[in-house]
Amino acid sequence: MWKFIVRRIIITLPQILLLSLFVFLLAQLMPGDALTGLVDPNLDPAQIALQRERLGLNNPWYVQYYDWITSALQGDLGQSFRYKMDVTDIIAQRLVNTFWLSLLTLIFTYMIAIPLGITSGRFNDTFRDQMIVGYTYVGFATPLFIFALLLLWLLGFNFGWFPTGGSVQPGLTPGTLDYVLSKLHHLILPALSMALITTVSTVQYLRSEIIDTKQKEFILTARAKGASESRVYNRHIFRNSLLPIAALFGFEITGLIGGTVFIERIYSYPGMGLLLLESISQRDYSVVVAVVLLFGIASIIGALLSDIILSLVDPRIRIK
Amino acid sequence: MNDKLLEIRNLKTSFRIRDDYYAAVDDVSLNVNKNEVLAIVGESGSGKSALAFSIMGLHNRAKMEGSINFKGTNLVGLAPGKINKIRGKEMSMIFQDPLTALNPLMTIEEQIGEVIYLHNKAISNRDKKAKVIELLDQVGIPHAKYVCDQYPHELSGGMRQRVIIAIAIANSPELLIADEPTTALDVTIQAQILDLIRDLKQKMDAGIILITHDLGVVAEMADRVAVMYAGEIVEIAEVNTLFEQPRHPYTRSLLNSVPNSDEKQDKLHVIQGIVPALQNLPREGCRFKTRIPWIAESTHEDHPELHEIAPNHFVRCSCYEHFYFPDETEVENSGLS
Ligand SMILES: Nc1ncnc2c1ncn2[C@@H]1O[C@H](COP(=O)(O)OP(=O)(O)OP(=O)(O)O)[C@@H](O)[C@H]1O
Ligand SMILES: [Mg+2]
Numbered sequence: 001m002w003k004f005i006v007r008r009i010i011i012t013l014p015q016i017l018l019l020s021l022f023v024f025l026l027a028q029l030m031p032g033d034a035l036t037g038l039v040d041p042n043l044d045p046a047q048i049a050l051q052r053e054r055l056g057l058n059n060p061w062y063v064q065y066y067d068w069i070t071s072a073l074q075g076d077l078g079q080s081f082r083y084k085m086d087v088t089d090i091i092a093q094r095l096v097n098t099f100w101l102s103l104l105t106l107i108f109t110y111m112i113a114i115p116l117g118i119t120s121g122r123f124n125d126t127f128r129d130q131m132i133v134g135y136t137y138v139g140f141a142t143p144l145f146i147f148a149l150l151l152l153w154l155l156g157f158n159f160g161w162f163p164t165g166g167s168v169q170p171g172l173t174p175g176t177l178d179y180v181l182s183k184l185h186h187l188i189l190p191a192l193s194m195a196l197i198t199t200v201s202t203v204q205y206l207r208s209e210i211i212d213t214k215q216k217e218f219i220l221t222a223r224a225k226g227a228s229e230s231r232v233y234n235r236h237i238f239r240n241s242l243l244p245i246a247a248l249f250g251f252e253i254t255g256l257i258g259g260t261v262f263i264e265r266i267y268s269y270p271g272m273g274l275l276l277l278e279s280i281s282q283r284d285y286s287v288v289v290a291v292v293l294l295f296g297i298a299s300i301i302g303a304l305l306s307d308i309i310l311s312l313v314d315p316r317i318r319i320k
Numbered sequence: 321m322n323d324k325l326l327e328i329r330n331l332k333t334s335f336r337i338r339d340d341y342y343a344a345v346d347d348v349s350l351n352v353n354k355n356e357v358l359a360i361v362g363e364s365g366s367g368k369s370a371l372a373f374s375i376m377g378l379h380n381r382a383k384m385e386g387s388i389n390f391k392g393t394n395l396v397g398l399a400p401g402k403i404n405k406i407r408g409k410e411m412s413m414i415f416q417d418p419l420t421a422l423n424p425l426m427t428i429e430e431q432i433g434e435v436i437y438l439h440n441k442a443i444s445n446r447d448k449k450a451k452v453i454e455l456l457d458q459v460g461i462p463h464a465k466y467v468c469d470q471y472p473h474e475l476s477g478g479m480r481q482r483v484i485i486a487i488a489i490a491n492s493p494e495l496l497i498a499d500e501p502t503t504a505l506d507v508t509i510q511a512q513i514l515d516l517i518r519d520l521k522q523k524m525d526a527g528i529i530l531i532t533h534d535l536g537v538v539a540e541m542a543d544r545v546a547v548m549y550a551g552e553i554v555e556i557a558e559v560n561t562l563f564e565q566p567r568h569p570y571t572r573s574l575l576n577s578v579p580n581s582d583e584k585q586d587k588l589h590v591i592q593g594i595v596p597a598l599q600n601l602p603r604e605g606c607r608f609k610t611r612i613p614w615i616a617e618s619t620h621e622d623h624p625e626l627h628e629i630a631p632n633h634f635v636r637c638s639c640y641e642h643f644y645f646p647d648e649t650e651v652e653n654s655g656l657s
Pocket of ligand 1: 335336344362363364365366367368369370371596597598
């Protein structure tokens with residue numbers, strides 16, 4: 001089993017390398033380059049050309065790629081012209097915010113999905129099930145941003161229960177309880193509105209998985225043993241149906257990335273998604289490249305996690 | 321008789337299809353005695369499994385009427401809590417397909433251990449494990465200790481069926497229902513599993529209901545045979561009687577379909593057709609009528625009943641008296657009757 005995991009991890013390295021190459025080439029195709037934003041347009045063109053030469057921007061792409069990737073590996077992702085800061089520093093703050101947002105969203109997602117999916121699957125075609133299925137249809141049909149805007153308007157503006165932007169109340173000292181609580185307070189609404197949508201596919205998946213498992217023959221075996229209905233569900237049906245859900249966990253992360261871009265925009269939450277949008281609109285070249293790269297790496301790690309989880313929980317895949 | 325273990329009276333099990341109920345088991349009455357093997361034969365769709373599931377109470381959305389008396393308790397309409405005390409302990413079942421009848425995510429020890437634990441919650445883990453190993457030995461699985469920690473997918477079909485048998489016999493049931501226990505296995509394994517069941521039959525002192533397609537198996541194992549067609553029992557007799565003096569047209573056809581009979585012409589003596597789907601079953605008159613259209617309408621009863629034509633030999637409908645296979649001449653046949 002460890003062999004499998006190690007092998008699986010090793011495979012991700014070339015994946016990430018390929019991704020970085022892809023991102024780099026894509027960035028090359030974008031109009032302008034790292035210098036365009038940095039320099040004063042009134043400067044002498046000869047001077048600019050000199051700078052360009054000095055920064056290596058006239059080198060062939062593979063040399064540039066090599067320079068970029070080696071410094072990236074050392075934690076240097078270049079300079080943001082807009083913030084006049086190291087990209088690494090900007091991203092570090094944002095990354096933490098997005099991490100908490102994603103984590104809370106995942107927690108909400110499963111807190112909603114598991115009870116709903118289980119109820120819906122166990123009591124399929126009853127009134128309860130129909131209500132839940134109705135919710136998943138609405139969830140599927142409603143674009144995330146509409147839903148988020150609605151919640152923002154209702155709970156944020158109308159009732160004023162939650163802040164409508166930012167990640168923390170200004171003026172609090174990091175590390176204090178008030179600071180942590182304020183962070184959480186800012187997180188709840190964006191995380192919840194994202195979770196209410198992302199949970200829909202998990203609910204549906206769990207529901208159909210349970211309905212499927214219910215009809216398996218080993219469930220009859222369990223009943224024939226004299227197991228009570230609740231034992232049949234807890235020991236056999238849920239356990240076997242949650243397995244594929246566990247495997248989807250990693251891919252959930254990939255799904256979150258797209259979601260955070262919208263959600264952070266709507267709630268002006270200073271995370272990676274918002275940073276990406278801002279940087280694109282301002283042509284903050286090095287930041288865009290870094291964020292896209294990190295998003296890509298997150299997806300790859302998500303897939304990696306899925307495979308590892310599956311190999312740990314499913315004996316049929318577990319390799320000894 | 322005192323050694324009656326199971327007594328089914330007028331059992332009717334109906335499934336709901338769209339808005340109506342259709343009986344898959346229709347007015348079945350039969351007994352199983354202690355130490356007796358009752359075989360149930362009949363083609364696919366004749367309601368054998370539906371009958372077995374009715375006895376085990378495994379139908380969750382079926383309507384059940386009539387009574388199933390098991391050691392003095394009527395199982396029809398019994399509360400789930402009560403039936404769970406009986407299932408897996410006093411009465412158990414071996415399923416048709418060993419590839420799907422085990423939970424893929426549980427070890428063999430967990431799966432056999434579960435049925436032991438369910439009927440003896442106080443048992444210690446050590447005793448339970450010892451019991452599991454003993455059972456694995458008993459059903460002829462080598463390296464029992466090692467197999468304990470294996471998962472179903474690591475075992476062959478034959479081994480899995482042995483595990484299922486181990487689950488079924490774990491609490492020494494008095495009634496064992498085996499629903500086509502060898503159909504899914506290849507021929508050599510089939511023989512081994514049948515040997516095992518026969519072996520257990522002698523040791524266990526239990527009544528066995530053996531559902532099968534295979535008349536060879538019936539001849540070898542059964543004491544009595546019930547032939548089912550379209551949800552009804554059409555003939556029931558001691559095994560020798562049934563093989564030597566089959567009466568009902570359907571039984572005769574079944575016996576002729578055994579491939580290793582000597583006569584080549586036998587193909588002609590097999591009645592064509594299949595059991596109609598539940599919704600399309602003729603429920604008036606003789607259900608077999610449509611498959612033997614060359615037999616005069618008047619020979620069938622309007623409401624066919626089981627007639628005891630000899631001690632312990634029951635046949636449904638009177639059409640058997642006038643039945644002949646289409647290539648036999650009618651003259652010859654009428655000469656017989
Ligand atoms: N749960 C159910 N709902 C509706 N119809 C059913 C259900 N179970 C069985 N039937 C129908 O009842 C009839 C008898 O089925 P059953 O499974 O008892 O046949 P069988 O004699 O065991 O056949 P086989 O030899 O193929 O196992 C069939 O027409 C089948 O389609
Ligand atoms: Mg069957």
